[in-house]
Amino acid sequence: MVAVAILAAGRGTRMKSDLPKVLHTLAGRSLVERVLDSCSLLDLDRQIVIIGYQGEMVKQALSHRQGIEFVEQTQQLGTGHAVQQVMSSLQKYRGDLLVLNGDAPLLRPETLQKLVETHQIKQNAATLLTANLPNPQGYGRVFCNGGNLVSHIIEDRDCNLAQKQNRRVNAGIYCFNWQKLATSLPNLSTNNDQQEYYLTEVVDYLSPVMAFDAEDYRETNGINDRRQLSEAYDILQARIKDDWMKAGVTMIDPSSITIDESVRLEADVILEPQTHLRGNTTVATGSRIGPGSLIDNSLIGSNVNVLYSVITDSEIAANTRVGPYSHLRGEVKLGQSCRIGNFVEIKKTTVGSNTNVAHLSYLGDATLGDRVNIGAGTITANYDGKQKHPTTIKQGTKTGSNSVLVAPVILGENVTVAAGSVVTQDVNDNALVVARSRQKEIPDWHSQD
Amino acid sequence: MVAVAILAAGRGTRMKSDLPKVLHTLAGRSLVERVLDSCSLLDLDRQIVIIGYQGEMVKQALSHRQGIEFVEQTQQLGTGHAVQQVMSSLQKYRGDLLVLNGDAPLLRPETLQKLVETHQIKQNAATLLTANLPNPQGYGRVFCNGGNLVSHIIEDRDCNLAQKQNRRVNAGIYCFNWQKLATSLPNLSTNNDQQEYYLTEVVDYLSPVMAFDAEDYRETNGINDRRQLSEAYDILQARIKDDWMKAGVTMIDPSSITIDESVRLEADVILEPQTHLRGNTTVATGSRIGPGSLIDNSLIGSNVNVLYSVITDSEIAANTRVGPYSHLRGEVKLGQSCRIGNFVEIKKTTVGSNTNVAHLSYLGDATLGDRVNIGAGTITANYDGKQKHPTTIKQGTKTGSNSVLVAPVILGENVTVAAGSVVTQDVNDNALVVARSRQKEIPDWHSQD
């Protein structure tokens, strides 16, 4: 039985922000959400978030998640004080309590799982997550006897030179036997420089206390300012990109690419520089994305090419080419082997296979069949100033350059729309539709100037 | 009393350029301008630039600055020779002389201020700027007695193994008591490998000479080739970006972002990757810029979104969304809560609030009121082949898709322009204006093929 308590009451002054620290986002999710998600391999009985600064805002930001309890810490008097606030909520609780920092979003679920397992198998009173830092300066050092049993923790400022050589530090992340912790919490004192209640102090009252090393010390990084936020992003990105490279994805200049954790890629996908994949995006094998593209929450089929384009909330079938300079958004569905070209925006539109929208067009709220050819500069006038209307263009139809299709309107199969026409009424299959003026020539106009 | 002499006579052969070295630019300003600006905290009595190679070009490049004197060094016979050229100009001068290299643009004004202060408080004959290099190979080492008093400087090639361990090097930047220096300058010899007059030699003739360490050794970096120019840019950018992160700006992949020093950002601005902010640009709180955007010399209000766009010399009010693929230039002013969309270019145009220019439009020399809706493909024909004319579109007006507004023209309030219309005459308030042909249908056209 495990419960988690997340310390999320601090302001995070060094963030210099109107937002509380734990609500800053890292690759699409807030820090506190990431900390909650780092428990995904644990079967949690209780999830308690300790709020304080802008607590309502934190509550609101987590309102879409089930089963979160909020406990308020009205004054911020230290980590020990924070955990004291959960005592009444957990009065009858009989299990372990994992204490996490809301500003440490890089913990892997596997690490917390192992921490808790170790804690339970060893029947520890407390198990500390420790990290071996390359530069431990400023951190409390953890000293152990054999078997990782913690003998004492010494703050950096109290370490002698020999002790300073110890690079094993306290990450501030703990698994406790809750009943033992609950007995010790009231004993915390404020006998320290900051005059705060430190959770570390309970280590003196509990036994046995064991240290558990994080495999990668960077997992324990906390975020206190924007530089650390940006570094955490880099660490996260390096993890994600390494995983996809191992899975067979080619990346050209990976440092310039960003990929959310929610993205799924198949082998033999090629990512060009300055490509950004976000949200629930999937890219199938053989596709080449970038340079300079942003794809959010979209499904990209196999052997698709996307060059300098923005695609959101859309689906693209195999062998289709997009860009440069296309913008697809709002539930676009493209069929196979289409060509979507330069300076083309498509919104909430379904397109068949082998259809071209190659240049300077806007299609909105439309349905296009197979083998349609949309001429350069063709626009669906889908908005009458009050509401949106649909356009249907059936298979084999061709629109001329700079034509306008005023919705609602239906163009039948194999229709030809003459260049420069404004189409306001439905057109029958196989028809030519023209709506333009005859060409007149006024000679010697230039010499009149 | 302080004067400055800047050595700017060299060609900089390794730059492989038609430009003299000091005129290469670093983040928008030439190296020599940056060196001049590094004196911004000093109250300078005289500013002397010693020119030689392409001297006229250097003069020209600095012609917009007040109070610069130019002294010519016709032959380049070394740093000592360069400073000898200012002797006649400074014949009656009674004060200190700061000698700077025109190719060392990373000095912080604070560093030079402290150098001069130290020089003056200690009443030194000369004060050398020194740097502790991680890899001092090739540089002259500075050896001091107590109190940073320089005992001797030994060139790298003359150092024994023990001396080579000294990482404190001469940065070639000096503050002199001018009268003492002037007495010593004529004594310089050319007894060295290069047969040049070295300024370093005066250290032997003057007393006391003191060393003053730059806090960050990279401040003293000189630029001799394009690699060093690019490294200097990186150092400068790291400084600027660190400062803004400390001030509460979030950057995603900061290494891909560039920011000129003249830019001002508020807290809680978010910069996405591949964003470039240049010139006198200001971005207010809550705005999100990028990816892939270039903003030059523009004011961006709060909570503005800019995505894959180029904005120069423009102002954007709060809550407006720009892009992807917008280009605003030449004194555009956008009101609040506008939406400027895909493939839209706007030039020298004022736009009211809540106005949309969402797709494939060009607006030039226009004035738009509030709540205007510009249809996709609308173009202001502002140029008659000889001159530009204005277009006025009053509040609440809607233009249809692919319409052309031939300037000069005024559209009143709440006008509706039908799709595909070419508007050549002014339109009254509330009117519908149409200029297009009736739709004709020729049946069975496709089967005729």
Added chain:
Amino acid sequence: MVAVAILAAGRGTRMKSDLPKVLHTLAGRSLVERVLDSCSLLDLDRQIVIIGYQGEMVKQALSHRQGIEFVEQTQQLGTGHAVQQVMSSLQKYRGDLLVLNGDAPLLRPETLQKLVETHQIKQNAATLLTANLPNPQGYGRVFCNGGNLVSHIIEDRDCNLAQKQNRRVNAGIYCFNWQKLATSLPNLSTNNDQQEYYLTEVVDYLSPVMAFDAEDYRETNGINDRRQLSEAYDILQARIKDDWMKAGVTMIDPSSITIDESVRLEADVILEPQTHLRGNTTVATGSRIGPGSLIDNSLIGSNVNVLYSVITDSEIAANTRVGPYSHLRGEVKLGQSCRIGNFVEIKKTTVGSNTNVAHLSYLGDATLGDRVNIGAGTITANYDGKQKHPTTIKQGTKTGSNSVLVAPVILGENVTVAAGSVVTQDVNDNALVVARSRQKEIPDWHSQD
């Protein structure tokens, strides 16, 4: 007399790919092609590629190259086994054999040239390429007597602690006296963990065997997974970019720029961030490219500006400005001092000098004279649904906004096309051509709503 045998039979399981490893591309060329090209300074008598996994695909990929012989290794039983396969092909060969790995694409031609020279001057039986790795763990160490004569090679797992200190490793690249090698090859055994035939074993049978150090150890890097592929790309890019910086090219944020080896740049070119130059691209002096641009296989004249644009297979003369957001492709030729602007796509078109195509246009299969002004939204309707037709626009002609030129069509000199016109017939010099409807106004339309 030198022959080369390239080991290209492996699958490369860790690439997780449908492609055989040697066909993965690095900056536009496959790994195996790069290995072949690393022999460019050798006068090769024979070029043998040893194929196996997906051998037909490898053959096909190299089918455009002259003089390649393919030898099949049906089972992959080790490097020694691979080289055994060439014995029948080289039965009568009397010369040296260079053995290269198809997955080591970073070797410089100069390195192989020196390796072979050393081999021949010293009349070695075998010469090994060695590298001094910063971290040699896992590699076989090469131990030499005086004069680089190899005494023995010890696999990492067999090294004692002292031997592990030796950072000189066997790169797996050899030059052999073929006749001596041929005698030894049948003696190879499979007495090792992998039960494979290792080429290294012949070192025991031959004499003298010499080690030759690669100047830069990174030249010997092999590629086994996508991470190493991306690192190889970085190494290659650093080389290319360093060379161009030495040659006088300014790069802003070079880490974000990619340049193929086939690109040629003149001094005083400036590359802005996120610029990608590929294929046979040349950029002349004074041009500024980027940010955010991709130029492939194109000639860019002097003092050209390209901003946020894509250019392929095209030529641009001096002083022309392109972008932001232009796309030139398929043999476009632009004259001097043109301005190609926002949201403009040009395909297979020749443009004279001082001609502007500034906004929202598509030109395809067209010929434009000098001083032409293409109005915003002008489109050449070059495709009738079956084939492409040409458009000619002679000097001094101006097209109005949103006009369409229906090809085939010829506009004479100094023609004026009125805004919104669809031009379907040829137009005489100096004429004004109009094809649009008169403007009608319906009052009080808005209040009818």
